[in-house]
Amino acid sequence: MSTLVRLDRVTCAYDRHPVLVNATLEIGEGDFTGIVGPSGSGKTTLLRAVLGTVRPVAGGVWRLPGLAVGYVPQIETVNWSFPVTVNETVLMARTSGRRLPWPSPAERREVEGVLDRLGLAGLGGRHIRELSGGQQQRVFIARALLRRPVLLLLDEPTAGVDVRTRHEVLHLLADLNASGLAIVLTTHDLNGMAAHLPHLVCLNTEVTGSGSPAEVLTPEVLELTYGAPMDVIEHGGMRVVLDRPDTVENVVRLRRRERA
Amino acid sequence: MDILLEPFQFGFFRHGIVVATLAGALCGLVGVYVVLRGMSYIGHGLSHAIFGGAAAAAVINFNFYLGAGLWGLASALMIGRVTRRRIIGSDAAIGVITTASFALGLVLFGFFGVARKSVDAVLFGSILGVSVGDVWVVAVVTLVAAAVVFLRYRALLFVTFDPEVAEVSGVNTARLDALLMLMLATSILVTMKVIGVVLIAAMLVIPPVVARMLTARFARMLWLSVAIGAACGAVGMYLSYHLDVSSGATIVLVGGILFGAVFALTGPKGLRRTAGLDSHDAPLNTATRSVS
Numbered sequence: 001m002s003t004l005v006r007l008d009r010v011t012c013a014y015d016r017h018p019v020l021v022n023a024t025l026e027i028g029e030g031d032f033t034g035i036v037g038p039s040g041s042g043k044t045t046l047l048r049a050v051l052g053t054v055r056p057v058a059g060g061v062w063r064l065p066g067l068a069v070g071y072v073p074q075i076e077t078v079n080w081s082f083p084v085t086v087n088e089t090v091l092m093a094r095t096s097g098r099r100l101p102w103p104s105p106a107e108r109r110e111v112e113g114v115l116d117r118l119g120l121a122g123l124g125g126r127h128i129r130e131l132s133g134g135q136q137q138r139v140f141i142a143r144a145l146l147r148r149p150v151l152l153l154l155d156e157p158t159a160g161v162d163v164r165t166r167h168e169v170l171h172l173l174a175d176l177n178a179s180g181l182a183i184v185l186t187t188h189d190l191n192g193m194a195a196h197l198p199h200l201v202c203l204n205t206e207v208t209g210s211g212s213p214a215e216v217l218t219p220e221v222l223e224l225t226y227g228a229p230m231d232v233i234e235h236g237g238m239r240v241v242l243d244r245p246d247t248v249e250n251v252v253r254l255r256r257r258e259r260a
Numbered sequence: 261m262d263i264l265l266e267p268f269q270f271g272f273f274r275h276g277i278v279v280a281t282l283a284g285a286l287c288g289l290v291g292v293y294v295v296l297r298g299m300s301y302i303g304h305g306l307s308h309a310i311f312g313g314a315a316a317a318a319v320i321n322f323n324f325y326l327g328a329g330l331w332g333l334a335s336a337l338m339i340g341r342v343t344r345r346r347i348i349g350s351d352a353a354i355g356v357i358t359t360a361s362f363a364l365g366l367v368l369f370g371f372f373g374v375a376r377k378s379v380d381a382v383l384f385g386s387i388l389g390v391s392v393g394d395v396w397v398v399a400v401v402t403l404v405a406a407a408v409v410f411l412r413y414r415a416l417l418f419v420t421f422d423p424e425v426a427e428v429s430g431v432n433t434a435r436l437d438a439l440l441m442l443m444l445a446t447s448i449l450v451t452m453k454v455i456g457v458v459l460i461a462a463m464l465v466i467p468p469v470v471a472r473m474l475t476a477r478f479a480r481m482l483w484l485s486v487a488i489g490a491a492c493g494a495v496g497m498y499l500s501y502h503l504d505v506s507s508g509a510t511i512v513l514v515g516g517i518l519f520g521a522v523f524a525l526t527g528p529k530g531l532r533r534t535a536g537l538d539s540h541d542a543p544l545n546t547a548t549r550s551v552s
Binding site: 051052053069071073078079082083084085088089091092093094095096098099100101102127143147 | 296410411413414415417418420421422424425426427428429430431472475476477478479480481
């Protein structure tokens with residue numbers, strides 16, 4: 001299995017304020033990795049470092065020469081009043097080459113093909129706001145797939161969506177991964193998303209854990225990652241993370257650890 | 261019938277109505293990107309900044325387009341410089357620099373005794389100041405803008421809708437941003453004479469907003485906005501002759517009436533389409549936003 005991207009002790013900062021410190025990560029062909037951590041832990045910055053839109057202040061990023069990367073942003077940042085249909089959105093991936101505004105017959109077939117593959121056949125003429133949450137997410141995945149990527153990066157693909165949509169997205173990503181696509185995603189959702197992935201990276205500005213859910217979804221790693229005590233139980237052969245109600249002793253213990 | 265055709269006997273009116281139609285179409289075209297990218301305030305500010313340059317050019321007898329254009333460019337650069345210091349936001353920087361430039365223009369006109377009528381013409385637009393040369397300038401700029409939009413349609417749409425992913429996908433977003441700013445500044449500059457400094461921002465906003473109320477497709481919004489802008493320009497200029505009021509005011513008023521009519525026809529559905537047009541609000545089925 002060849003390496004697609006390697007981050008070697010990468011530190012990124014905005015206005016001299018470090019948001020990602022000393023992060024090391026290797027993404028190989030066919031990998032399926034989830035990056036978990038609290039808000040502000042550097043998850044999106046890590047994705048941007050992989051993409052190359054954020055330049056590290058220290059460390060190095062190596063990418064396989066000519067690597068095709070697809071990127072799916074958080075759908076919560078999308079302007080849903082923007083006047084675009086599903087077809088227009090997917091076709092945005094084709095900005096180089098053909099100059100004419102309208103798609104060629106080949107491009108039209110390609111868009112239809114990718115929409116069909118993602119279960120969006122017949123919805124090409126719809127405005128993006130007229131779709132369900134799962135369909136909206138799939139439109140942006142379709143746009144990324146039109147670039148024929150080897151590596152797909154997704155920023156919080158299940159943020160704020162309902163249980164059914166989360167299942168849809170998870171199954172779709174599993175199918176894509178099974179077809180050979182390497183996937184890296186960020187998520188807040190430990191039980192609904194992260195616990196189902198084969199590999200996790202826990203992040204709290206620094207990498208606090210890396211491995212299978214069984215290896216990193218432990219009370220120790222989670223406390224280090226989230227700065228709060230959490231319990232982990234086994235249910236149906238899977239790890240389930242539970243919030244532990246905070247006690248005064250826990251708060252005192254945490255404060256002492258922070259001071260130390 | 262004679263009364264209706266009467267204005268077309270005069271050369272100045274024929275020039276005026278051609279320029280107003282082209283100016284409306286140009287504003288409608290550029291305005292789509294201005295509105296969708298949330299640049300309406302920049303358009304408003306730039307028109308005011310350019311007024312200072314127009315005044316300075318008039319006082320020293322310098323070429324109008326060159327003087328006002330250079331002044332507008334200097335103002336845009338200054339806004340960028342102030343914003344980069346991060347002490348104040350870009351909206352505040354636009355407010356300070358462009359209104360100061362506008363005030364300077366008023367002072368220059370007042371100090372050097374430029375007739376009140378000339379000042380009014382720059383502020384609210386006038387048919388009388390339009391020459392054959394102006395017709396050519398507006399026509400060339402409109403054609404160039406249309407060519408840019410046609411040839412860079414896909415990249416402009418991508419960068420307007422989703423700049424972050426566009427950049428990741430290999431689109432030179434910085435160059436396209438600069439191109440759009442240049443198109444906006446040039447459009448304001450060449451349409452200023454006929455629409456006026458104060459009212460030009462309205463012509464950048466009304467046609468695309470009305471078009472958006474009528475369609476949910478980008479390509480259709482683009483040509484509808486151009487058609488609406490051109491129609492407002494032509495009808496407004498025609499009415500300005502008969503009502504004997506400034507051309508800018510009648511052009512914008514026609515746009516406003518059209519907005520009201522489309523609103524009445526499409527109802528809340530049409531208006532809902534324009535809600536948050538230039539913002540990135542959450543979709544209906546989601547609730548939170550997070551960036552880490």
